[in-house]
Amino acid sequence: MEDQFRSINKNLQKLGSFTVNDSRIYTTLLMIGLSSPAKISEKSQVDRARVYDSLKRLVKRDIVEEEPVPRAPRYRAIPPEKVFGQIRNRLKNKIKLAENLEKQLKNIKYVKPTENNSVWSIQGEGKIRKQFKQFLEDAEKYCMIILTLDNSAPSIRELENIADLLLEKRRTNPSFSIRVAMKILKESREQRGIINQLFHSNIEVYRWNAGSILPFGLYLTEKTFIQTFLSNMTPKPNYAYGIFMENASDEQLIGFQHMCLWVYSHLCQKVMFKKKEQ
Incomplete structure (x- = not known):
């Protein structure tokens, strides 16, 4: 049963509408029904302060309902058929829009770029992440990464998204080499769990030791x-x-x-866990 819920929570996160805590809280509410934040925290094993943050997000997205009382409201999960019916409808609308746009844009003459070795600027965290995803999909041999603070800690959701991309790459190309350096917080159990998963998928992880702020990031x-x-x-x-x-x-x-290898060897410490027995 525990493995089943772990799989469900992982798949909920892949949808993009649920963080780790959001998925735990939603599945917990489905099991226990109308409950207080204190009980939700106890049953889901999510920190009390994080529970309030997740509940606020889930209520806003019509995934959880809040009791309409002035003080100490309780919460309950909206039935899955309603939640995922809404998600399916949104996806269908996007697919239909994409198909229509594709037909319209095919009528526009496209001139393929001929420039080689062009350097381009890119602005916005979302655009940077999207570009990295495309680069990773196109890569065939290796990827070296120096993660910035906003993508490694304390933004667990962004680290999860990056980890999912790397793990999928390893699954589809087992010989693909991956090294990643990041700032690691000792007190973050969620971050430790993600790093443990990367390690046991033969992805090399390095702890950034050079001060508290990384001045740059690199995806190579x-x-x-x-x-x-x-x-x-x-x-x-x-x-x-x-x-x-x-x-x-x-x-x-x-x-x-050379810069990545120098950073890994001089400014970082390689992370090691005990290997799982086969």
Whole structure:
């Protein structure tokens, strides 16, 4: 039963509408019914403060209902058939829109780019993550990553998203080499669980030891790279600007390879867990 719920929670997160805590709380409410935050915290094993954050999100998305009382409301899960009916309808609308746009855009003459080794700027955290996902899908041999603070800690959801991409890449290409360095928080059990999963999938993880702030981030494959830069410090470290190169040559990538290896060996410590018995 426990394995089944673990699988359900993982799949809920893949939908993009649920964080780790959101999925635990929703499945818990389905089992226990109308409940207080205190009881939800106890049954789901989610910290009390995190429970309030998740409930607020879930209520806003019409996944959980809040009791209409002025003080100490209780909560209950909206039935799965209603929740996922709404999700299916949204996806159907997006698919229909995409199909219509594809037909319309086919009528526009497309000129394929001929430039080689073009360097482009990229702005916005969402665009950077989308570009990295595309680069990772296209890569065939390896990926070296230096994760910025906003993607490694304390933003567990972003780390989960990146971990899912890396684990999927390993599943589809077992010989694909992956190394990733990040800031690790000793007090974060959720982060430790993600890192443990990466380690046992033969992904090399390195703990960033050089101070508390990473000044840059890097995503490198055998074909290209994305480098991001620290944009501001308040209210939290932000890396919303970067550059990437199309059709990079081996000579252009070798410097970034050396930089990654130097960071791993001089500014980081390799993370080790006890290997699971086969």
